[in-house]
Amino acid sequence: MTDRPRKEPGPDHPITVTPTGERVVVTVAGQVVADTTRALSLREATYPAVQYVPLADVDRSLLERTGTRTYCPYKGEASYYSITVGGDRSVDAIWEYQAPYDAVAEIKEHVAFYPDRVDAITIG
Template identity: 60%
Template sequence: MTSPEPRIPGPDHPITIEPNPERIVVRVAGQVIADTSAALTLREASYPPVQYIPRRDVNVALLVRSHHVTHCPYKGECSYYSIPIGGQRSVNAVWSYEHPYPAVSDIEQYLAFYPDRVDSITHA
């Protein structure tokens, strides 16, 4: 089986990645899951912006890798993690492109969180 050919972001499907100067804090069940001043903001087409947080700034001991995997034609294979302390709501709450396509390679070693699967994602 061969991997699908990556699509390249362009005018019909723009993707930009920029450093976010704000401090981003993610909380679940009263615990800080992530705290960073080195997030990247990914903007893709008409989707809401997503904060990608460096893995080094995430308490990965609170995450459990799931078997769920998806594929994005622009970013590549996506792995998911659950946050057990968040209960059922926090299943597959975190995602990561561990080997992203070259056009979005800046997000390698970064994690993103679904806002509705954590208690809060604050920007300060």
């Protein structure tokens, strides 16, 4: 990973991580995959806020780690999980940064969900 560009958030590309402050529930195929009151909202530049849920509050029996990896110069390398009850739609539905860069260190041991690969991400 040393040959990959690494960037710091700043005025042109701000990133903030704050407690969501509400209950976050993620469902797939009628099953609760995650249920937490400890989610973090990550806001990055002009993108919609993303809910990062503590992995401890996710039903890991429904997850299957995949070999998919992606890279963000602001956050680091992401690895992925599929949700087994979601079928093809839920392949690589969850990502996590196991060793996030310092600017987003709070998201370590948290995961995020693609909204179009789950049935619902309910906040509140």
